[in-house]
Amino acid sequence: MISSFLASFDLVLTMNGLLGIVTGVVVGYLVGAMPGLTSSIGMALLIPFTFEMDAIAAIVMLVTIYMAADFAGAIPAILVNAPGQPAAAVSAFDGFIMTQRGEAGKALNISIMSSFVGALISIVLLVFTAQAMASAALAFGPAEYFALAVVGLSLIAVLSIGSALKSLVALVFGLTIVTIGIDPISGTSRYLISWALIDGIPFLPALIGLFALSEVFLMIEQGNQKPPETKAMVNSSISLRNIWPYKRTILRSSFLGYAVGVIPGAGATIASLISYGVAKRLSPNGDSFGHGNPEGVAASESANNAAVSGALAPLLSLGVPGSASAAVLIGGLTIHGLQPGPMLFANNPEVPYSIFVALLMGLPLMVIVGIIGVPLWVRLTQVPRPVVASVVISIAMLGAYASANNSFEMMVTAVFGVIGYLLRKADIHPAPIVLALVLGDMMEANLRRALIAGNESVLYILSKPISAGLLFVAVLVLLSPLLSRKRAA
Amino acid sequence: VDDGVIPKPRQDSAVTRQARLTFSGSIYDLIVFTSLAAVGCVFVYGALEFSDEDKLVGAGTVPMIAGGLLVILSVWGLAGAIVRRRDSSEFVVDRPFQVLFAMVLVLIFPPAMDLFGYYLTALFWVPAFAWIAGARSWITCLLVGSAVLVLAKFVFEMLLGTPLP
Numbered sequence: 156m157i158s159s160f161l162a163s164f165d166l167v168l169t170m171n172g173l174l175g176i177v178t179g180v181v182v183g184y185l186v187g188a189m190p191g192l193t194s195s196i197g198m199a200l201l202i203p204f205t206f207e208m209d210a211i212a213a214i215v216m217l218v219t220i221y222m223a224a225d226f227a228g229a230i231p232a233i234l235v236n237a238p239g240q241p242a243a244a245v246s247a248f249d250g251f252i253m254t255q256r257g258e259a260g261k262a263l264n265i266s267i268m269s270s271f272v273g274a275l276i277s278i279v280l281l282v283f284t285a286q287a288m289a290s291a292a293l294a295f296g297p298a299e300y301f302a303l304a305v306v307g308l309s310l311i312a313v314l315s316i317g318s319a320l321k322s323l324v325a326l327v328f329g330l331t332i333v334t335i336g337i338d339p340i341s342g343t344s345r346y347l348i349s350w351a352l353i354d355g356i357p358f359l360p361a362l363i364g365l366f367a368l369s370e371v372f373l374m375i376e377q378g379n380q381k382p383p384e385t386k387a388m389v390n391s392s393i394s395l396r397n398i399w400p401y402k403r404t405i406l407r408s409s410f411l412g413y414a415v416g417v418i419p420g421a422g423a424t425i426a427s428l429i430s431y432g433v434a435k436r437l438s439p440n441g442d443s444f445g446h447g448n449p450e451g452v453a454a455s456e457s458a459n460n461a462a463v464s465g466a467l468a469p470l471l472s473l474g475v476p477g478s479a480s481a482a483v484l485i486g487g488l489t490i491h492g493l494q495p496g497p498m499l500f501a502n503n504p505e506v507p508y509s510i511f512v513a514l515l516m517g518l519p520l521m522v523i524v525g526i527i528g529v530p531l532w533v534r535l536t537q538v539p540r541p542v543v544a545s546v547v548i549s550i551a552m553l554g555a556y557a558s559a560n561n562s563f564e565m566m567v568t569a570v571f572g573v574i575g576y577l578l579r580k581a582d583i584h585p586a587p588i589v590l591a592l593v594l595g596d597m598m599e600a601n602l603r604r605a606l607i608a609g610n611e612s613v614l615y616i617l618s619k620p621i622s623a624g625l626l627f628v629a630v631l632v633l634l635s636p637l638l639s640r641k642r643a644a
Numbered sequence: 645v646d647d648g649v650i651p652k653p654r655q656d657s658a659v660t661r662q663a664r665l666t667f668s669g670s671i672y673d674l675i676v677f678t679s680l681a682a683v684g685c686v687f688v689y690g691a692l693e694f695s696d697e698d699k700l701v702g703a704g705t706v707p708m709i710a711g712g713l714l715v716i717l718s719v720w721g722l723a724g725a726i727v728r729r730r731d732s733s734e735f736v737v738d739r740p741f742q743v744l745f746a747m748v749l750v751l752i753f754p755p756a757m758d759l760f761g762y763y764l765t766a767l768f769w770v771p772a773f774a775w776i777a778g779a780r781s782w783i784t785c786l787l788v789g790s791a792v793l794v795l796a797k798f799v800f801e802m803l804l805g806t807p808l809p
Contacts, residue, residue: 207804320721324680327713331687334707343694343703346687368750371777375746376738378662378778541777542788549770549792552753556762557806562754569750576747580737581676599706606701 160282163508167516171209172509175216176517180524182216183223187230188532189543190237194224195480195586196370199363200547202487203554210491214506215513217487219521221480222274222463222514225423226521229266229456230529231536234259239536242423242459245431245451252447261397265449266456267525268398269405271518273457276409277416277464278514284417285500285507288472292497295473297604298616302625304598307419307475309629311590313636321583329591332356333599340603351563358592359486360555360567365585366479367551368572373579374544401453404434412458416465419590422478423459423466430458464514470495471507475594479586482593490558665740670732673725681718687711742776749773762808766793 166172186197197220205213228240233250246266253262295303308330312323335346336355347353398405408430415426434454435444444451466477467484474496476482488495493506500507525532555568575585605622609615617623691708725732737743749772756765770792771785779785800806 203806204799204804206806320717320724324677324714324717324721327710327717328680328683330710331684331707331714334687334710338694338703341703345694345703345707346690372743372746375743375777378739378742379780380778539779539784541774541779542784544777545770545774545779545788546792548750548773549766550795552750553796553800553806553808556757556808557800557804560807562758562809565754565757566751569754572750573747576743577676580735581673583676595706595710602706603701611701 159504159508160511163505163512166211166505166509167215167512169212171212172215172513175208175212176219176513176520179216179219179513180223180517180520183220183521184227184524184528184532185535186220187224187227187239188535189538190231190239190536192370192543192547193240193366193480194221195362195483195589196367196547197224198480198483198487199359199366200550200554202359202483202490203557205487206490206557210493211505211509213491214484214487214493215509217484218467218510219513219517221484222460222517223521223524225460225463226267226270226274226525227532228459229270229452230263230525230532233262233266233452234529234533235536237536240423240459242427242455242462244424245427245455245459248431248445248455249448249451252445253449253452256447258447258449261449262452263526263529264397265401265452267522268395269401269408269453269456270460270525271522272398272405273409273412273459273461274464274514274518274521276406276457277413277461278511278518280410280413280461281464281468281514282511285468285472288468289497289500289507292473293501295497295621296619297601297608298619298622299625301598301601301605301616302622302629303473303475304594304601306625306629306632307469307594308591308598309632310419311587311594313632318582319636321581322587325578325583325585325587326591329588330595330598332588333592333595339600340607349563351561355596356592357558357564357567359490359558360564361571361592362483362486362589363551363555364568364571364573365575365589366483367547368568369575369579369585371544371548371551372572372576374540374547377540379539379541397449398453401450404438404450404454405457407437408434408454408458409461412461413465415458416462416477417468418465419469419475419477419594422586423462426462426465427455427459430454467510471499471510472497474597476590479589482586482589485593662739663741665737667735668729668732669735670725670729672735673732674722677718677721677725681715681722684711684714684718688715739778742778745776746773749776757809762796763793766796 182197182201186192186194198217201217201220225240228238228243229246230239232238232243232247234254236247236251238244238247250262250266308326312326335352337344337353411430411433412426415429431451431454434450435441438450440448466481469475469477470481470484476485485495493499493503551568552565555564556562558564578585605616687707688711691704691711694704749769753769770789774785774788796808801808
């Protein structure tokens with residue numbers, strides 16, 4: 156492990172690798188600081204730019220976008236109460252009130268340094284747990300992978316934010332449409348309305364449509380509405396002094412954030428909310444949470460940044476994305492011929508280790524860019540929505556075309572953009588659809604392979620201890636809302 | 645967040661006069677869930693065609709289960725929307741015509757590009773989209789259009805080697 160880790164430094168410390176990190180940090184901050192654009196949108200838009208790039212530089216860039224966007228999301232949340240990322244909304248509870256009290260610099264300092272500590276702890280955890288998880292997963296066969304996909308899907312269904320029914324509907328919709336195309340086992344063509352769909356719905360154009368285009372349509376609703384202005388003059392400097400009083404909260408939130416991030420479907424927003432809630436309960440000043448308590452900012456930011464590495468652990472070791480952005484990363488990996496999962500550590504160890512190295516090397520840069528660029532990140536919130544919408548949609552359409560040099564991919568993006576918008580208006584978020592597109596394929600193919608191995612008997616799956624255990628966990632997860640409701644009653 | 649701390653977005657007078665489509669949220673839920681149930685039905689019906697009777701799980705099994713679940717959950721959502729029809733929140737679409745035009749623009753872009761080529765299409769399409777998105781200065785529309793054309797030529801075609809039609 157140590158030799159692979161050290162060898163990856165040579166790969167990342169190249170012109171391409173460093174350029175990937177710098178570009179990732181800057182683009183991550185750009186999309187993170189701009190309300191409406193999320194890390195998944197930024198990554199989806201940037202994937203087409205990686206087609207001609209070296210695989211390591213491309214993956215490193217996408218991963219740093221993911222982490223930098225989470226760093227940046229808190230800046231507009233604290234300064235103008237306009238969270239750049241959904242998870243940063245929790246940081247605005249206290250951060251914006253601190254800004255109103257004239258403590259914007261302190262709030263930003265706490266946010267950036269807590270993010271730094273949370274991200275650092277979670278990267279260390281990622282290095283140790285991902286390899287261990289991958290080693291354990293080497294013993295997995297189709298039955299275990301099927302069960303793992305079922306656990307992932309049930310967690311997404313139960314843990315997604317908003318209405319559980321609507322999350323389930325989105326998930327099942329994703330599972331339904333992923334069956335379009337040639338059946339991978341029997342070769343039967345399913346629902347082929349066009350021969351262009353023979354390999355199924357193209358993943359990258361679909362996710363660009365679901366994330367980026369749907370957001371553009373929402374921006375069009377806002378028209379030329381001016382974003383909230385900030386008058387805050389911010390003097391921020393890098394110092395650990397401000398976060399020292401909250402060291403326990405930050406440590407606890409970092410571990411909690413990582414653990415929540417590992418769970419598919421939970422993501423940074425839930426990590427942030429849980430850590431904020433726990434910090435509020437355990438803090439002697441719990442009553443002042445929501446009234447400008449810096450501890451609230453520290454808890455939320457350390458957790459949501461730790462969740463980023465958490466979401467990468469199941470992706471790299473098992474091939475199961477922990478979040479929507481991690482699902483987008485699968486698109487980036489597969490374009491470069493890399494299949495996430497335990498074999499990634501066996502066949503291409505340089506990829507996961509380069510990711511770890513890039514995250515570690517990118518961290519100080521994220522802190523520096525964050526602090527120095529505060530005026531620019533605030534200014535970004537003032538960019539007129541029509542300009543953002545036009546640029547995003549143009550890049551989205553170009554990116555969709557570039558994924559296969561075919562206008563059909565553009566049409567897929569356009570159709571999924573419309574579907575995504577119409578579903579979002581009904582509070583059905585597209586993230587479960589994208590996660591289902593990844594896990595649905597994995598679930599069906601492995602179920603059928605397992606049944607072939609077990610002579611068409613379901614008992615074969617249930618007779619294997621790991622798959623039986625995982626399916627039992629899935630049942631418990633699916634029943635948990637009913638059980639908790641009964642207990643509450 | 646406490647009441648009163650969220651700064652209200654400033655709005656131009658032009659924006660406040662924009663059209664707004666409003667109706668009951670439960671009606672929109674009804675439309676969405678009915679559409680999703682219909683999609684589920686199509687998948688279940690299609691799955692019957694390629695079901696393999698010799699196998700426990702054939703090519704049609706997963707689409708049938710997923711489609712069936714989609715129908716069941718959508719019907720559940722539909723029932724919920726009917727029950728809550730009196731106290732559901734309001735469904736609002738601001739600038740509905742612009743959103744609709746934007747959708748039409750996005751959907752016609754691929755065939756238009758095949759017909760007229762990327763650059764000619766984008767030359768008119770991008771400023772038109774910016775206008776629909778709310779840009780009211782022709783300089784902004786022109787600048788956005790030029791930026792996209794430059795991006796397409798230098799980044800996508802020359803740097804990334806994507807041959808644009």
